[in-house]
Amino acid sequence: xxxxxxxxxxxxxxxxxxxxxxxxxxxxxxxxxxxxxxxxxxxxxxxxxxxxxxxxxxxxxxxxxxxxxxxxxxxxxxxxxxxxxxxxxxxxxxxxxxxxxxxxxxxxxxxxxxxxxxxxxxxxxxxxxxxxxxxxxxxxxxxxxxxxxxxxxxxxxxxxxxxxxxxxxxxxxxxxxxxxxxxxxxxxxxxxxxxxxxxxxxxxxxxxxxxxxxxxxxxxxxxxxxxxxxxxxxxxxxxxxxxxxxxxxxxxxxxxxxxxxxxxxxxxxxxxxxxxxxxxxxxxxxxxxxxxxxxxxxxxxxxxx
Amino acid sequence: xxxxxxxxxxxxxxxxxxxxxxxxxxxxxxxxxxxxxxxxxxxxxxxxxxxxxxxxxxxxxxxxxxxxxxxxxxxxxxxxxxxxxxxxxxxxxxxxxxxxxxxxxxxxxxxxxxxxxxxxxxxxxxxxxxxxxxxxxxxxxxxxxxxxxxxxxxxxxxxxxxxxxxxxxxxxxxxxxxxxxxxxxxxxxxxxxxxxxxxxxxxxxxxxxxxxxxxxxxxxxxxxxxxxxxxxxxxxxxxxxxxxxxxxxxxxxxxxxxxxxxxxxxxxxxxxxxxxxxxxxxxxxxxxxxxxxxxxxxxxxxxx
Amino acid sequence: xxxxxxxxxxxxxxxxxxxxxxxxxxxxxxxxxxxxxxxxxxxxxxxxxxxxxxxxxxxxxxxxxxxxxxxxxxxxxxxxxxxxxxxxxxxxxxxxxxxxxxxxxxxxxxxxxxxxxxxxxxxxxxxxxxxxxxxxxxxxxxxxxxxxxxxxxxxxxxxxxxxxxxxxxxxxxxxxxxxxxxxxxxxxxxxxxxxxxxxxxxxxxxxxxxxxxxxxxxxxxxxxxxxxxxxxxxxxxxxxxxxxxxxxxxxxxxxxxxxxxxxxxxxxxxxxxxxxxxxxxxxxxxxxxxxxxxxxxxxxxxxxxxxxxxxxxxxxxxxxxxxxxxxxx
Numbered sequence: 040x041x042x043x044x045x046x047x048x049x050x051x052x053x054x055x056x057x058x059x060x061x062x063x064x065x066x067x068x069x070x071x072x073x074x075x076x077x078x079x080x081x082x083x084x085x086x087x088x089x090x091x092x093x094x095x096x097x098x099x100x101x102x103x104x105x106x107x108x109x110x111x112x113x114x115x116x117x118x119x120x121x122x123x124x125x126x127x128x129x130x131x132x133x134x135x136x137x138x139x140x141x142x143x144x145x146x147x148x149x150x151x152x153x154x155x156x157x158x159x160x161x162x163x164x165x166x167x168x169x170x171x172x173x174x175x176x177x178x179x180x181x182x183x184x185x186x187x188x189x190x191x192x193x194x195x196x197x198x199x200x201x202x203x204x205x206x207x208x209x210x211x212x213x214x215x216x217x218x219x220x221x222x223x224x225x226x227x228x229x230x231x232x233x234x235x236x237x238x239x240x241x242x243x244x245x246x247x248x249x250x251x252x253x254x255x256x257x258x259x260x261x262x263x264x265x266x267x268x269x270x271x272x273x274x275x276x277x278x279x280x281x282x283x284x285x286x287x288x289x290x291x292x293x294x295x296x297x298x299x300x301x302x303x304x305x306x307x308x309x310x311x312x313x314x315x316x317x318x319x320x321x322x323x324x325x326x327x328x329x330x331x332x333x334x335x336x337x338x339x340x341x342x343x344x
Numbered sequence: 345x346x347x348x349x350x351x352x353x354x355x356x357x358x359x360x361x362x363x364x365x366x367x368x369x370x371x372x373x374x375x376x377x378x379x380x381x382x383x384x385x386x387x388x389x390x391x392x393x394x395x396x397x398x399x400x401x402x403x404x405x406x407x408x409x410x411x412x413x414x415x416x417x418x419x420x421x422x423x424x425x426x427x428x429x430x431x432x433x434x435x436x437x438x439x440x441x442x443x444x445x446x447x448x449x450x451x452x453x454x455x456x457x458x459x460x461x462x463x464x465x466x467x468x469x470x471x472x473x474x475x476x477x478x479x480x481x482x483x484x485x486x487x488x489x490x491x492x493x494x495x496x497x498x499x500x501x502x503x504x505x506x507x508x509x510x511x512x513x514x515x516x517x518x519x520x521x522x523x524x525x526x527x528x529x530x531x532x533x534x535x536x537x538x539x540x541x542x543x544x545x546x547x548x549x550x551x552x553x554x555x556x557x558x559x560x561x562x563x564x565x566x567x568x569x570x571x572x573x574x575x576x577x578x579x580x581x582x583x584x585x586x587x588x589x590x591x592x593x594x595x596x597x598x599x600x601x602x603x604x605x606x607x608x609x610x611x612x613x614x615x616x617x618x619x620x621x622x623x624x625x626x627x628x629x630x631x632x633x634x635x636x637x638x639x640x641x642x643x644x645x646x647x648x
Numbered sequence: 649x650x651x652x653x654x655x656x657x658x659x660x661x662x663x664x665x666x667x668x669x670x671x672x673x674x675x676x677x678x679x680x681x682x683x684x685x686x687x688x689x690x691x692x693x694x695x696x697x698x699x700x701x702x703x704x705x706x707x708x709x710x711x712x713x714x715x716x717x718x719x720x721x722x723x724x725x726x727x728x729x730x731x732x733x734x735x736x737x738x739x740x741x742x743x744x745x746x747x748x749x750x751x752x753x754x755x756x757x758x759x760x761x762x763x764x765x766x767x768x769x770x771x772x773x774x775x776x777x778x779x780x781x782x783x784x785x786x787x788x789x790x791x792x793x794x795x796x797x798x799x800x801x802x803x804x805x806x807x808x809x810x811x812x813x814x815x816x817x818x819x820x821x822x823x824x825x826x827x828x829x830x831x832x833x834x835x836x837x838x839x840x841x842x843x844x845x846x847x848x849x850x851x852x853x854x855x856x857x858x859x860x861x862x863x864x865x866x867x868x869x870x871x872x873x874x875x876x877x878x879x880x881x882x883x884x885x886x887x888x889x890x891x892x893x894x895x896x897x898x899x900x901x902x903x904x905x906x907x908x909x910x911x912x913x914x915x916x917x918x919x920x921x922x923x924x925x926x927x928x929x930x931x932x933x934x935x936x937x938x939x940x941x942x943x944x945x946x947x948x949x950x951x952x953x954x955x956x957x958x959x960x961x962x963x964x965x966x967x968x969x970x971x972x973x974x975x976x977x
Contacts (some may be wrong), residue, residue, distance in 0.1 A: 042707050050473075050474065050477050051477070051481065053477065053478075054466060054474065054480075054481045054482075055479045055481075057474065057475070057477075057478040058478050058481070058482055059880075061478065063489070065490070065494050070513065074566075127572050152430045163711070169353055172370075173623050175619060175623060175626070176615075176619060177569075178566075178622060179566055179618040179619040179621075180615050180618075181570055181573050181577075181590070181593070181611055181614045181615060181617055181618070182447075182570075182574070182575045183574060183578075183590075183593065183611075184573075184593050184607070184608075184610075184612075184614065184615070185611075186497075187611075188604075188607075188608065188611065189602060189609055190600070191600055191601070191604055195600070195601050219938070228626075232945065238422070239709060240752070241747060241749060241753040242752065242753055242754055242755040242756070244707050244747065244867050245745075245747060245753045245755075245815075245818075245841075246755070246766075247630040247705075247707055247736065247739065248705055248707060248736060248739055248740065248744065248745040248747075249738075249739065249740040249744075249766065249770060249818060250362070250736050250738070250740030250741055250767070250770050250771055251740040251766060251770045252733075252736065252770065253733075253736075255770070256404030260755055260758075263755075263758070264756070264757055265757070267757075274412040275480070278480070278481065278482065278483050279482075279483070279484075281486065282483045282485035282486070282571075282574070283485060285483075285485050285486065285489075285578070286485075286574055286577070286578070289578060300486060300489065301489065301578055301580075304489055304490075304493045304580065305580075307493075307578065312490060312493065314916035315486075316482075316486065319482070319483065319486065320481070320482055323481050323482065324481070327481065330953065338756075338757060339756070339757060339759075339802040339804070340756060340802070340804050343802070343804070343805060
């Protein structure tokens with residue numbers, strides 16, 4: 040078990056460091072970073088001063104050491120837009136994204152497990168057909184399009200929900216639903232496939248032969264095994280959820296890290312982009328470790344390896 | 345019943361793929377729709393290029409459902425009075441070209457790297473796998489945003505970025521299959537007969553992994569299409585005057601309350617294309633899985 | 649009551665429908681099992697013996713499997729007609745099953761103690777600590793050393809023989825009247841096979857249970873069973889007391905089966921493998937299904953399905969050439 044967790048943590052750690060390296064060199068390989076860091080209309084004087092101040096005139100290796108030192112101290116430079124530490128902006132935006140993603144992820148997992156399990160119970164039945172089609176449509180729908188269509192129908196035409204912004208429950212409905220579409224769609228298919236496997240397994244036959252009731256067969260014996268594959272894909276789905284959050288936050292004007300990132304890209308505020316990448320990568324690194332721990336808790340076969 | 349017995353009972357003579365496709369209505373419609381889109385991809389701009397750029401002031405923001413200004417206006421006109429239908433057909437080329445190029449690029453690069461990682465020593469395999477970890481542990485959209493921010497958002501760059509984000513899937517699948525196949529007897533036999541490594545990869549391993557990769561390819565076609573349209577929607581993908589469906593949605597968004605059809609139809613086009621890709625890929629997966637295949641061959645629920 | 653069979657299977661038929669074709673897995677199987685009796689069902693893989701067992705337990709997945717005819721009566725009750733929930737209540741309590749592959753048949757993510765205790769919980773006999781304690785007692789009874797500690801272990805931590813003991817512990821937990829053992833020793837080493845059969849036989853005798861022993865192993869049948877039914881292509885082709893059937897079979901298939909394995913006191917001593925392969929159950933040969941592989945086959949075998957012919961008291965065979973086979977064997 041320790042071996043498994045250690046290896047996984049090592050791999051995630053390498054990925055995290057690799058990503059930080061990639062961001063650092065991507066900026067420098069493409070030429071003069073001042074062009075990236077400064078607004079397009081900055082004067083030559085500003086550029087020279089900026090380069091000096093940030094050490095862009097020094098050799099790349101030296102820059103990298105300084106960069107590492109800064110990163111380890113949580114210093115990722117100043118936002119060019121807001122004249123505040125970039126890290127501060129990112130950490131301010133994070134709770135919004137975490138709340139949005141957390142609610143969407145929890146709801147999609149719960150709903151997908153129920154729908155997927157019931158669909159797998161009678162493959163080819165009405166529920167399976169409808170559920171599978173709905174999940175496919177969810178996984179296929181362009182989220183930005185669903186978002187603006189939703190605004191058009193429920194906010195502009197029917198006036199049931201607000202068009203954008205944050206606030207109490209009505210503000211959450213459209214963003215959550217849009218954000219849930221893809222993870223829900225994909226998760227239903229994963230749950231359905233693994234439940235199908237579990238329900239036709241020999242241990243489910245044994246459980247039935249023991250006289251275990253159908254509810255317990257589905258939700259205890261089969262689902263416990265199928266939950267392993269749900270945990271396996273949960274990491275990938277969360278990563279995908281951040282993609283969705285970028286879109287949803289932009290369309291609904293939520294002050295989350297996705298919107299911050301897009302705004303920073305469009306306004307060429309590279310320190311903020313870099314800080315957002317860094318924090319996101321670290322969050323995913325921690326999440327991966329959490330998922331591995333959960334996996335170990337759920338699968339005794341790995342625990343005793 | 346033992347699994348061996350069940351298999352012996354169920355894996356029998358098989359219907360041809362073609363017959364199975366005809367039997368599954370959804371998969372058939374999906375396949376036909378993709379063929380139709382492919383025709384737009386091949387001939388669209390040549391046939392409708394002119395209609396898509398002609399300004400018709402009387403058709404500005406014209407609602408759909410009327411052929412008063414010609415049948416091309418059946419889906420309405422945009423803010424400049426251009427036919428939405430014609431623009432959709434023309435935009436199909438860019439949209440499909442980007443998606444198809446990106447998935448094929450990802451598949452070829454991923455398969456080659458996966459073969460290298462699986463077939464040659466552990467050292468290089470580890471390097472390649474950690475590279476895949478980096479790509480997979482970071483949101484592809486953010487990755488694309490950063491790369492397109494640093495590089496410029498041209499079509500080739502967009503294709504390369506999208507291909508890179510999808511590459512790990514092919515890489516992992518290929519590597520896993522190669523590792524397994526490598527252990528099987530027939531490769532050992534081939535090696536004993538003195539075949540070169542290249543020959544073994546090409547003649548023995550490629551045919552075995554090709555069906556799996558093709559199934560993933562159809563899913564990825566949908567994923568990449570969604571990613572491209574998302575990027576274009578955010579304004580960091582395709583830049584005007586080039587058009588894709590995603591960009592059309594972004595442009596139509598400004599007129600949402602006056603002319604919903606500007607954004608609606610391009611989005612619907614994306615959805616139908618990705619849905620078709622997903623349906624077809626699901627179908628392919630079942631057809632190529634011997635334990636599932638009977639579900640397609642079964643005559644349906646009237647037996648239950 | 650000793651006369652009424654515990655289980656009475658009458659003309660059972662099972663099909664698998666896969667759209668293009670229908671696989672006739674079980675084609676009119678009848679047999680009875682009385683209290684205290686061990687009845688063996690002998691046959692190659694694909695002969696329909698496991699499907700028969702699954703049909704009795706109502707474990708077949710439908711679709712693709714459909715029971716198209718016949719009846720199963722357990723202690724006089726019509727199993728196939730009763731609501732599934734009622735039958736599941738009898739499962740584990742009155743009828744129990746031991747499966748072939750214990751590694752696959754035990755749930756990998758629950759401890760074996762939990763899985764045994766589940767029987768008491770599912771049938772509301774005991775719960776909590778009491779159920780756990782009884783699970784430990786059962787592990788002890790099937791000969792698992794240090795049962796209190798082992799109860800907390802998972803399937804993958806046991807050896808093949810120990811896993812099969814766990815399966816047996818679950819099967820006998822509630823003292824069933826009938827035990828169906830589907831290839832209980834096939835996945836095991838030869839030395840362990842004997843121990844498991846001994847354990848099963850001992851427990852059966854102790855509780856005076858009836859047992860259906862499904863196997864392809866002639867040795868197991870000879871050692872453990874009272875009566876035997878030989879299956880081929882979904883039919884019972886020969887039946888009778890084990891001693892009679894295995895000593896002087898009346899069906900060409902049974903004889904071929906006996907000739908294909910080394911026997912200790914066989915008179916010829918010459919091994920003769922069965923030619924050809926088991927029939928395609930979607931295209932079962934006309935007449936006697938065995939005729940394409942049979943060395944006694946004549947024209948009538950191709951044309952007509954053979955009737956059951958009495959071979960000896962309590963023995964019958966569905967063969968056109970019972971006499972020739974009987975004299976040859």
